[in-house]
Amino acid sequence: MILQNEIWLITLLGLAAVTLGFIFVIAQAGKPTDSNRVQNTANAIRRWWFLALVVFGIGVTWATLKPFPIPDQHTPLKAAQVVNVVAHQWAWQLSRNQLEAGVPVEFRVTSADVNHGFAIYAPDERIVIQTQAMPGFTNKLLYTFRQPGTYRIRCLEYCGLEHHAMMAELEVVAAARGDQS
Known part of the structure; x- marks a missing residue:
């Protein structure tokens, strides 16, 4: 177990x-x-x-x-889009930075050095989802972006001198016409 x-x-x-x-x-x-x-x-x-x-x-x-927001961390999440995220002092390494709106995304978040707080901010600057990025452990998040736009990733845990500059961007685009139901 x-x-x-x-x-x-x-x-x-x-x-x-x-x-x-x-x-x-x-x-x-x-x-x-x-x-x-x-x-x-x-x-x-x-x-x-x-x-x-x-x-x-x-x-x-x-x-x-019942509607527990944290997915099972030990099984595949079966999301159509997967983004591997590695936190480094003081940058985010993303396997991809363009995603489709309306399609579930699995974020696999880890750290290469120290603990970081992984947070995605919507274009209106509110946090839409967040987790910890820890060395030696991968946290999984499942999220579906509803609106296209530029989403920012910021660190929520003080990780050193350049913590304030630790940002990245995700571009969420509208789903292709053939994909809509």
Whole structure:
């Protein structure tokens, strides 16, 4: 099993153990010590509220993790366009710098020297996607550019004296007429 997946599994098992602990404590605290009907009713209401919160929490967790934005890093992403990115102090090396809009792009991002922050800025200067560029590890990003234009790549992590000048550009062009559906 992959280390990252093992850590996720250990974390989820730990959260489950803590939740079971809370359920046990609440169940024990709800046991009546006398026959006071009001106290029993209050304990029953607390248990139902706790159960409702647990179910709600599981639902929210599932709903937010289902569309998880980070693709699986250990399988091919099957994108029609692939850009290999290598960060160097203080430049980006791209395997290609012209892409088609509307076609998924897989970015394979790594570093040749130190950690860098890989960010793609849209023509309106907002960040559209970002990841870390780390020596000895390749992060994969999957992104589909919707609008043609010039997109800038900048470093988001201070990497030395010329960090501010570490930029590159991607030209995103409209898809060829035969490719549109």
